[in-house]
Each structure stands twice: as C-alpha cells, then as structure tokens.
Amino acid sequence: MALSMETSLPLSAVVQARSSLSADAAPRHLDPRVSLAVLVMINVQMALSQSLFAEMGVLALTVAAMAYCRRFSAIVRWLAFYALFAVTAQLLVASGSTLLSPFAASLLMYRHVLPAFMFAFNMIATTRLGELACALQAIRVPANVSVAVCVAFRFLPTMGREFSAVADAMKTRGIALTPKSVVCHPAKTAEHFLVPVIARLGQVADELGNAVVVRGVGASAHRTSYYHLRVRAIDVVCLIAAMALLALSACFRAGVL
Numbered sequence: 391m392a393l394s395m396e397t398s399l400p401l402s403a404v405v406q407a408r409s410s411l412s413a414d415a416a417p418r419h420l421d422p423r424v425s426l427a428v429l430v431m432i433n434v435q436m437a438l439s440q441s442l443f444a445e446m447g448v449l450a451l452t453v454a455a456m457a458y459c460r461r462f463s464a465i466v467r468w469l470a471f472y473a474l475f476a477v478t479a480q481l482l483v484a485s486g487s488t489l490l491s492p493f494a495a496s497l498l499m500y501r502h503v504l505p506a507f508m509f510a511f512n513m514i515a516t517t518r519l520g521e522l523a524c525a526l527q528a529i530r531v532p533a534n535v536s537v538a539v540c541v542a543f544r545f546l547p548t549m550g551r552e553f554s555a556v557a558d559a560m561k562t563r564g565i566a567l568t569p570k571s572v573v574c575h576p577a578k579t580a581e582h583f584l585v586p587v588i589a590r591l592g593q594v595a596d597e598l599g600n601a602v603v604v605r606g607v608g609a610s611a612h613r614t615s616y617y618h619l620r621v622r623a624i625d626v627v628c629l630i631a632a633m634a635l636l637a638l639s640a641c642f643r644a645g646v647l
Contacts, residue, residue, distance in 0.1 A: 419516035422525035424625040439639035448505040475501040524615035
C-alpha cells in the first residue's frame with residue numbers, strides 16, 4: 391500500500407497506457423483517410439459504369455470491409471435489402487407492364503447505389519469523430535470544410551437517436567407510430583412525430599455548433615489530436631481493390647472491356 395502511494399507513474403506513461411487501452415477497446419475499423427478515398431472512388435465508379443460485374447465487385451469489397459469491422463448483423467440486414475431490391479426489380483421487369491417500368495428502374499437504381507451507402511454507413515458506425523477530424527487535418531482539408539463534414543458526421547447518428555426517442559415517447563402516450571396510423575391519421579401522426587423531431591433537431595444543431603466553438607476550431611494555432619492514425623495492411627488492400635474496380639469501370643465506360 392505504501393509502495394503504491396509513494397510511487398507515481400510519469401504523465402507520459404499514463405497517457406500511453408490510456409491510449410493503448412482505448413485502442414484495444416476500440417472496434418476494428420479502417421483508417422479514416424483510406425475510408426474517405428475508397429468512398430470517393432466508389433461513388434465515381436457508380437457514376438461511370440452500370441456494369442453488374444463492377445457493382446458486384448463493390449458489393450464484395452464493402453462486405454469484406456464490414457466483416458473486418460465485425461459488423462456481421464449489419465451485413466445480413468444490408469444484403470437482405472439488396473436482395474429485396476434486386477428480386478423485386480426483376481419481377482417488375484419480367485411482368486412486361488409499361489406502368490411498372492418506372493418502379494423497376496427506380497429499384498434498379500437503388501440497387502446500384504446501395505453498396506456505396508453500405509460503405510458510408512459502415513464508416514459512420516466505426517469511425518470516431520476525433521479520428522475523422524484528425525484525418526481531415528492530416529490531408530490538409532480547409533478548416534471550414536472539415537467542420538462541416540464533422541458536424542454532418544455527428545448529426546446523422548444523433549438524428550436517428552432523436553427519431554427513436556420521439557417514437558418511444560409516442561408509445562408511452564399511447565400513440566404508436568405504425569403504418570396504420572400514418573395511413574388513417576396522417577395529419578395527427580405528423581403533428582405528434584414531425585413537430586417534436588424538428589424542434590429537437592434545431593436544438594441539437596445549436597448544441598453541435600456551440601461544441602465546435604468551445605473546442606476552438608476557429609483558432610489559428612495548429613490543432614493536436616488524441617488519436618494517432620496508422621495505415622495497416624487491410625487499408626492498403628482495400629485501397630488497391632477500390633483503385634482496381636475504378637480502373638475496371640473506366641475500361642467498361644470506354645468500351646475496352
């Protein structure tokens with residue numbers, strides 16, 4: 391007991407111990423800089439080519455990244471949505487009805503861009519806000535742009551939690567948010583759900599803005615970060631795979647393949 395009271399660790403050792411402990415406890419994720427680069431390349435590829443082969447490549451890359459992050463339940467949910475869009479679109483096309491053609495085209499478009507949404511949501515779910523800010527600063531993104539990206543990054547999950555909180559409050563008051571209530575009483579449902587959500591989101595936006603100001607984002611001094619970013623082997627593999635898929639889509643667009 392006396393030894394523990396008299397002996398004190400240096401501050402640097404305490405910081406290193408906390409960093410290693412938080413790193414071990416943190417979920418597995420890709421480097422934010424690599425995730426941003428891969429997300430940009432995926433979106434460019436989706437715009438360049440409508441090839442099903444390239445789309446399957448992006449889907450496989452996204453599923454592999456989510457599996458590395460150990461988000462297996464999310465993989466099942468997203469693949470179920472993908473299969474639903476694909477099967478429904480094929481059934482509408484097979485029906486041969488001209489009235490159903492716009493719906494089939496919309497579902498095919500949703501199916502095509504769904505892998506990009508999968509990768510983006512996986513990045514949001516596994517990347518800390520501080521890591522994203524550190525990554526944007528490391529690649530010399532202007533402060534105004536990085537602040538806007540970080541606020542949007544933080545706002546989306548907060549918005550989902552506010553939706554869930556308002557829905558739970560409605561259940562407590564005996565006003566369940568169900569498809570039947572939306573169809574039978576749309577005005578009443580909007581009043582009890584959308585009005586509280588919009589009011590709360592305005593407050594959340596003010597709170598996020600105040601948090602940005604308090605953290606001194608507008609200061610001219612160089613900002614340090616608690617996080618240390620490292621590019622691992624899995625990051626290099628994902629980056630090379632995304633570049634290969636982008637080159638493949640460019641070849642499809644040019645008619646080479």
